[in-house]
Amino acid sequence: MTSISLAYCPITVDDVEAAIPFYRDGLGLEVVNDVAYDGHRWVSLGFAGQEGLSLVISDPIAGRSPEDGESLERLVVKGSGPGPYVFSTSDIDATFERLRSFGAEVLQEPMEQSWGPRDCAFRDPAGNHIRINQV
Numbered sequence: 556m557t558s559i560s561l562a563y564c565p566i567t568v569d570d571v572e573a574a575i576p577f578y579r580d581g582l583g584l585e586v587v588n589d590v591a592y593d594g595h596r597w598v599s600l601g602f603a604g605q606e607g608l609s610l611v612i613s614d615p616i617a618g619r620s621p622e623d624g625e626s627l628e629r630l631v632v633k634g635s636g637p638g639p640y641v642f643s644t645s646d647i648d649a650t651f652e653r654l655r656s657f658g659a660e661v662l663q664e665p666m667e668q669s670w671g672p673r674d675c676a677f678r679d680p681a682g683n684h685i686r687i688n689q690v
Contacts (some may be wrong), residue, residue, distance in 0.1 A: 560608070570680065632676060641686045661676075663675050
């Protein structure tokens with residue numbers, strides 16, 4: 556059987572520069588590529604121990620038609636964009652405190668969920684819903 560894996564996950568943000576510290580410093584991802592083209596920017600952030608997997612942040616119009624980009628931008632600005640994006644960590648309390656210290660908007664403090672994981676929730680600087688599970 557042929558193997559398959561996820562290569563990247565796009566996250567749309569209204570301000571790429573403002574989003575980088577949240578994902579790099581707050582979540583601990585590493586910038587592995589930063590591409591600018593035609594007035595847009597795609598920043599790929601890698602996960603430690605997960606070679607070949609990246610999160611790619613870009614503005615709503617990057618790689619889309621202006622009409623599609625404007626529609627997506629309206630959703631992102633309202634906090635109604637795609638998501639939630641769910642991450643896992645071995646230490647949810649430390650991750651929570653690190654993100655809170657960066658000024659991320661807290662949606663939910665760490666708590667046990669009835670469906671299993673202990674998790675918490677934030678909004679990134681663009682308003683995207685970010686959940687973090689403890690593994």
